[in-house]
Amino acid sequence: MDYTPASGAKCSLYKVDSIQMQEQETEVISSKWTKVPLVVLGFSLVFALGGLCALWTLYNHKFADFESLNEQHITVSKTLAAQEINSTAMKKEFNDLTARYNTLRDWLSFYDAQSCNLSANGWLACRGRLYLFSSDKLNWTSSRDVCVSKGADLVTITSQSEQDYLVSKIKVTHWIGLNDLDTEGHWVWVNNQTLTDTGVQFWFTEGPRQPDNWRANDPSGENCAGLGDESGNFHSWFDASCGTEKSFICEKKY
Numbered sequence: 152m153d154y155t156p157a158s159g160a161k162c163s164l165y166k167v168d169s170i171q172m173q174e175q176e177t178e179v180i181s182s183k184w185t186k187v188p189l190v191v192l193g194f195s196l197v198f199a200l201g202g203l204c205a206l207w208t209l210y211n212h213k214f215a216d217f218e219s220l221n222e223q224h225i226t227v228s229k230t231l232a233a234q235e236i237n238s239t240a241m242k243k244e245f246n247d248l249t250a251r252y253n254t255l256r257d258w259l260s261f262y263d264a265q266s267c268n269l270s271a272n273g274w275l276a277c278r279g280r281l282y283l284f285s286s287d288k289l290n291w292t293s294s295r296d297v298c299v300s301k302g303a304d305l306v307t308i309t310s311q312s313e314q315d316y317l318v319s320k321i322k323v324t325h326w327i328g329l330n331d332l333d334t335e336g337h338w339v340w341v342n343n344q345t346l347t348d349t350g351v352q353f354w355f356t357e358g359p360r361q362p363d364n365w366r367a368n369d370p371s372g373e374n375c376a377g378l379g380d381e382s383g384n385f386h387s388w389f390d391a392s393c394g395t396e397k398s399f400i401c402e403k404k405y
């Protein structure tokens with residue numbers, strides 16, 4: 152009899168157990184049903200976190216790019232600004248130099264006009280040289296002899312400015328100190344300089360090109376050079392027969 156309550160208690164215990172088990176079963180069932188969204192949520196969270204992480208990395212990357220670009224931009228801007236200052240300074244320097252050059256050139260041409268107008272005993276002085284423009288006409292060899300007898304020689308033309316000066320002084324053709332008497336076509340000055348040595352030559356090129364060693368009047372050809380020809384053209388050189396009688400230009404240093 153004593154067992155009854157015990158057994159009853161056992162039963163009630165069992166009852167309790169069965170109720171708990173029932174509850175546990177329902178818990179297991181309910182947790183089975185809630186796990187699916189949890190897993191989805193978990194995955195979503197992982198993906199979201201991954202996305203955020205990727206975005207963050209991308210952002211950092213882009214920011215680094217932007218920073219380096221910005222630095223480059225600043226550097227280039229600074230260089231540009233410096234070069235602008237440089238170019239302004241150089242422009243100013245160039246303008247100053249041009250102004251100084253023009254002043255000097257004006258002064259020099261004034262000085263030239265003065266100094267190249269000096270004359271004594273029929274000789275014209277210009278830039279350290281004395282020139283004599285003959286009024287009589289002789290063949291090339293006799294012309295040279297006259298110059299040499301005056302302590303000079305036939306003129307050698309060694310620059311554009313000397314050519315320009317002489318051209319400005321003549322109104323008829325004049326012998327100059329250039330010939331190809333020794334070797335046909337090899338032109339040498341009376342001081343033995345070649346045209347290559349002096350670096351300038353002013354042969355006539357606007358018509359029949361000179362020198363042409365024309366042989367119609369003189370079978371020995373044309374082996375002496377004159378400034379200008381019988382029809383003018385005083386700005387150019389012509390080869391002519393050395394026997395022709397022309398005015399001539401002597402030159403000496405002073």
Ligand SMILES: *[C@@H]1O[C@H](CO)[C@@H](O)[C@H](O)[C@H]1NC(C)=O
Pocket residue numbers: 230233234237
């Ligand atoms: C400016 O010019 C000087 C030479 O005149 C040069 O040495 C310097 O590098 C230049 N600076 C820039 C920024 O170009």
Ligand SMILES: *[C@@H]1O[C@H](CO)[C@@H](O)[C@H](O)[C@H]1NC(C)=O
Pocket residue numbers: 264265268
């Ligand atoms: C130099 O002489 C020429 C004439 O030979 C003359 O026309 C010119 O005005 C003179 N120049 C000077 C600066 O005296």
Ligand SMILES: *[C@@H]1O[C@H](CO)[C@@H](O)[C@H](O)[C@H]1NC(C)=O
Pocket residue numbers: 341342343
């Ligand atoms: C030029 O050369 C000739 C012959 O070779 C020589 O007699 C003469 O002295 C030379 N003239 C000059 C100025 O050197």
Ligand SMILES: *[C@@H]1O[C@H](CO)[C@@H](O)[C@H](O)[C@H]1NC(C)=O
Pocket residue numbers: 290291292293393394395
């Ligand atoms: C140059 O003229 C002189 C004097 O008249 C003469 O002796 C000489 O033969 C002439 N030379 C030439 C190449 O015509």
Ligand SMILES: [Ca+2]
Pocket residue numbers: 331335336362364372373374375390
């Ligand atoms: Ca010739």
Ligand SMILES: [Ca+2]
Pocket residue numbers: 361362363364365373389390391
């Ligand atoms: Ca000729």
